[in-house]
Amino acid sequence: MYKIKQTPEDFRVEEIPLFEFRDKGDYTYFLLTKKEYNTENAIQIISRQLKIPRKKFGYAGTKDRNAITKQHCSVLGKIKDYDYGGFSVKVLGYGDKPISLGDLKGNKFIITLRNIDIKPKKTGFILNYFDDQRFGRKNLEIGLAILKKDFEKAASMMDHPEVHEHLQQSKNDFIGAIRKIHHKTLKFYVNAVQSFFWNEVTAEYVKAITKEFSEVDYKHGKFVISDKKIADIKIPLLCFDTEFENHEIERLYEKVLEKDEIELRDFVIRSIPDITPMGFSRNLIAKVKNMEIGKLEQDEFNENMKKCIVKFELGKGSYATIVLRTSLKLF
Numbered sequence: 001m002y003k004i005k006q007t008p009e010d011f012r013v014e015e016i017p018l019f020e021f022r023d024k025g026d027y028t029y030f031l032l033t034k035k036e037y038n039t040e041n042a043i044q045i046i047s048r049q050l051k052i053p054r055k056k057f058g059y060a061g062t063k064d065r066n067a068i069t070k071q072h073c074s075v076l077g078k079i080k081d082y083d084y085g086g087f088s089v090k091v092l093g094y095g096d097k098p099i100s101l102g103d104l105k106g107n108k109f110i111i112t113l114r115n116i117d118i119k120p121k122k123t124g125f126i127l128n129y130f131d132d133q134r135f136g137r138k139n140l141e142i143g144l145a146i147l148k149k150d151f152e153k154a155a156s157m158m159d160h161p162e163v164h165e166h167l168q169q170s171k172n173d174f175i176g177a178i179r180k181i182h183h184k185t186l187k188f189y190v191n192a193v194q195s196f197f198w199n200e201v202t203a204e205y206v207k208a209i210t211k212e213f214s215e216v217d218y219k220h221g222k223f224v225i226s227d228k229k230i231a232d233i234k235i236p237l238l239c240f241d242t243e244f245e246n247h248e249i250e251r252l253y254e255k256v257l258e259k260d261e262i263e264l265r266d267f268v269i270r271s272i273p274d275i276t277p278m279g280f281s282r283n284l285i286a287k288v289k290n291m292e293i294g295k296l297e298q299d300e301f302n303e304n305m306k307k308c309i310v311k312f313e314l315g316k317g318s319y320a321t322i323v324l325r326t327s328l329k330l331f
Helices: 039-050 139-147 151-157 161-169 174-178 183-209 247-259 320-328
Strands: 011-017 027-035 057-059 068-076 087-095 104-116 125-127 214-218 221-225 234-237 280-283 285-293 306-315
Touching: 027 039, 039 057, 039 068, 104 320, 125 320, 139 151, 139 183, 151 174, 161 174, 183 221, 183 234, 183 247, 285 320, 306 320
Parallel strands: 011 068
Antiparallel strands: 011 104, 027 068, 027 087, 057 068, 104 306, 125 285, 214 221, 234 280, 285 306
């Protein structure tokens, strides 16, 4: 089985910015370069060190912890370049708007693919599944508990010291304990449910439109893929007021929701309203641009095996690991 991220240097990603950087503006735009930190933790550390409230910071997307990543962030006010050890800040310019989730064109990847004996093949598109890293260790399970309003179960699975500290002082205040976590982090749990349902519906849709497909397990289900090119459509990620234009997709969602005992109204979270998710649509197909496959070389970490460097660009929200799976036909 191929390996990635045996070292953080094996996986490099850099955002393709959406904003232009100017000489003036209320917001400072900066490049956050990090290694072995997740995005939110790095931002919270910067916030504490500079004594600037967390709410004044923004970023376009979350990036892997076990990687070398470069991403664009904003802060209301002025800051300077600084090296924090595991991550650094470099001021790029200024502007009049904050950077928010989704404010990027895409990402550039440079990935060292290890423990292989065949050279990957170029691909121009992928089925746009959410891969395992979207779901973390317990993100889906916690998200489902939140939607079902089982806040005691959700709190019990959360690996956050502030949750446990709150419950020691207020034994049964599970909602209060959960609200100790920043709402951006809490949203990841609910977003994981949206992503899982999207994967389930997409897999069933692919089965319905072609007989030429294969299945492979991932953490929470099966990817269904096909070598046959499939027409692109938009598939919604659910929220409480999702309206369906495609009746087949609506029917598939109804089956998925029934299986997990969820209704659309459950996506309204009145006890923690700022994590009630918004709905939007995701393309079934994602384009892979400027793909380059390096030569096979000796893998210094895996005896008698090869490695190669793979470079490509993806639009925002698509997963490099799905490109690698597709390229190697290792689903």
